[in-house]
Amino acid sequence: MILLQANQIARQFGAETLFENxxxxxxxxxxxxxVGRNGAGKxxxxxxxxxIEEPDKGTITKTKNVTLGYLAQDTGLDSTKTVWEEMLEAFSDVRQIEKRMHELEIQISQTPPEDKDYETVLAQYDRLQQEFIERNGYGYENEMRAVLNGFQFDESFYDKPTQSLSGGQKTRLALAKKLLQSPDLLILDEPTNHLDIETLNWLEGYLQNYRGALLIVSHDRYFLDKIVNEIYEISRSKMQHFKGNYSRYLELKEQQLASQWKAYEKQQAEISKLEDFVAKNIVRASTTKRAQSRRKQLEKMERIDRPEGxxxxxxxxxxxxxxxxxxxxxxxNGAIGYNDHVVSEPINLDIKRQEAIALVGPNGIGKSTLLKSIIGEIPLIKGEERFGTNVAIGYYDQGQEELNHNKTILAELWDEHPTTPEVDIRRVLGSFLFSGEDVDKSISQLSGGEKARVSLAKLAMEQKNFLVLDEPTNHLDIDNKEVLENALIDYEGTLFFVSHDRYFINRIATKVVELSEDGSHLYLGDYDYYLEKKQEEEELAAYEKEEEPQEKTMTAGKKSFVQSKEQQKQVRSLQRKVTQIEEQLSSTEEKISQIENEMTASENLDDPIKLNELDQNLQSTRQQQDDLTEEWENLSIQLEELESQN
Structure with a gap:
């Protein structure tokens, strides 16, 4: 069923069109x-x-009685009500039903069965009770507890006024309330801001089971891949629709661009051929009619625009x-905290040249504090630290507090590098998308994304060999995140960074350090490896908790468990390989179909050279398909054997 349609929507700011059609x-x-760039109008x-706003053109049509819930980015609840009272408001309708049911219960208890109104009141009570059950009336308080717990609010928060919470907590609470309201269409603008990785994982699981529709703006590619199955992209004031998650959208975009270039180049070749014929033959009496015919053909031709890429x-x-x-x-044996209150210890780090280490952990555990301790801004409560030879630290602050809001972009860099020619400063700023008069903008006028690019430009000019980065992808759109990732992958120095962007961690990190109340724990791999090892640790801990207390030596049961875990690891590895091959087979089948269509195209039927080239390509692709099928069959057999052992 269609809940909502946007038709020919346009928004303009003066003479400038933000988007249209x-x-x-x-x-x-x-x-x-x-998805789309910062400033595209998402x-x-x-x-x-x-x-909330009216379009300059176009209409929004909704199904009758559809409920919409909208949460803007960085929106926070702020009232004198307690956390629990705010969450109860999400169930105001259910609580009204509950109140009316209690009134009817009293009325029923006071009405004799033989009374003429007794059956009417009883029937009304039955209808309300049925609606109460359908709307989770007997379980809504448990649902509130589950959602609050998912957003890291335990019972100690329930009686706190919302206005006493931090900005990040207010934002999480606003999202929690919106989820509990459970509208038919939930519209979320950057819901992953201010969420740590644990909360992000919980939110993904919740949204995957959400009963209504979801419309989400997010720069978190890992999150988009887990949640969405269709993408709308705003680019250059226009919108395009793609089926699939974010990774599939990228594949389809590449295919679309390749197809557009192919069609464009083919038409350009045809145009060139026709124009050449006209130029050579228009003045010759014997061929002038044919030249005129070609000219008319050119005039009628619907020109394909050059792909913008x-x-x-x-x-x-x-x-x-x-x-x-x-x-x-x-x-x-480091310890961090505030006013001698330790939040995490013991912390042990051993960072080597050219390593890229991600620091993860829940909000409030001290990740940013540890980074500031490393750069000397906040002293360690205790611990022995040592820097190697020739270490030069470059620091990226997620709040961009190092920027002077009274300066222009150009002055912000030039004042720190006064001997560098202005043309070189401008060249650096140009590579960060600041050109022409843009460099004369005041820092105070910039958006979060623009400030982030200025901070990165300053960092690039420092040429340090040890970069300590605190949430470097915050405020960046997806395209600029990818540019940053590529720059850091090519970086020859050492990286130690905090990020809740799991896609970013996967691409950059060679190790992951988890910070908790019990100190640091090192994992020798990327984010997916870290998740896998965490799951194994939790399952092993749960198994050991169930065992009877016994000697420290490994019991037969524990040995069996460890062996089982190793088999499960092999199963997961094989399952990933099987899935990858299935995706490759699907892509190969599409390619075969495409080649076969090209071979039957009218422009190729009379071209033996082209047909031979296509035939060779077809045979090669079919051989690739056979090889993949054989590999898939072998892996499937192995997988079946391992699964039967488990």
Whole structure:
């Protein structure tokens, strides 16, 4: 069922068009991701769809009685009500039913069965009770507890006024309330902001089971891949629709661009051929009629626009002035906190040259504090720290507090590098998408994404060999995140960074350090490896908890468990390989179908050279398909044998 349609929506600011001719359709249980560059108009479009703003052109049509819930980014609850009272408001209708049911219960108890109104009151009570059950009336308080717990609010928060919470907590509470309201269409603008990885994982699980439709703006690619199954992209004021999650959207975009270039180049070749014929034959009496015919053909031809390709992205690298020694930074038995209150210990770090280490952990555990301790801004409560030789630290602050809001972009960099020619400063800023008069903008006028790019530009100019980064992807759109990732992958120095962007961690990190109340724990792999090891640790701990207390030696039961875990690991590995091959087979089948269509195309039937080329390509692709099928069959047999052993 269609819940909502956006038809020919446009938004203009003076003479400038933000977007136009926007078509969007939301069906029940849809899972839609809305993507595009910062400034493309995503948040504005969400407000129009939610009815908060009016479009300059076009209409929004909704199904009768459909309920919409909208949460803007960084929106926080702020009232004198307690956390529990705020959550209860999400169930005001259910509580009204509950109140009326109690009134009817009293009335029923006071009405004799032979009374003429008794059956009427009883029937009314039955109807209300049925509605109460359907709306989880007997379980809504448990649902509130589950959602609050998912957002890291335990019972100690229930009686606290919302106005006493931190900004991040208020934002999480607003999202919790919106989820509990459970509208038919839930519209979320950057819901993953201010969430740690544990909460992100919980939110993904909750949204995957959400009964209504979802329309989400997010720069978190890992989150989009888990939640959405269709993508709407706003680019250059236009909108396109793609089926699939974010990764599939990227594949389809590449295929679309390749197809557009092929069609464009084919037409350009045809145009060139026709124009050449006209130029050579228009003045010759014997061929002038044919030349005129070609000219008319050119005039009637519907010209294909040159493909625009990707929008312009930042393009930069991080260089180092001098290499450090092999040992970059070491910390033994460290402790961090505030006013002698320890939040995490013991912390042990051993960072070597060219390592890329991600620091993860729940909000409030002290990740940013640890980074500031490393750069010397906040002293350690205790611990022995040592830097290696020639270590030069570059620090990225997620709040961009190092920026002077009274300066222009150009002055912000030039004042720190006064001997560098202005043309070189401008060249650096140009690589971060600041050109022309843009460099004269005041820092105070910039958006969060623009400030982030200025901070990264400053960092790039410093040419340090040890980068300590606190949430470097915050405020960046997806395209610029990818540019940053590529720059850090090519970086020859050492990285130690905090991020809740799991896709970013997967691409950058060679190790993961988890921070908790019990100190640090090192994992020798990327984020997916870290998750896998965490799951194994939790399952092993749960198994050991169930065993009777016994000697420290490994029992037969525990040995069996460890062997079983190893088999499960092999099963998961085989399952991933089987899935990858199935995706490759699907892609191969599409390619075979495409080649076969090209072979039957009229322009190729009379071209033996082209047909021979296509035939060779077809045979090669079919051989690839046979090889993949054989590999899939062998892996499937292995997988079946392992699963039967479990």
């Amino acid at each position: 926007i078509q969007l359709e939301v069906s029940s249980q849809a899972r839609i991701g809305l 948040s504005t479009l969400l407000k129009i769809i939610a009815g 990707k929008e312009k992205s930042a393009n930069f690298l991080f260089h180092i002035a001098k290499s450090s020694g092999n040992i970059v930074f070491q910390l033994e």
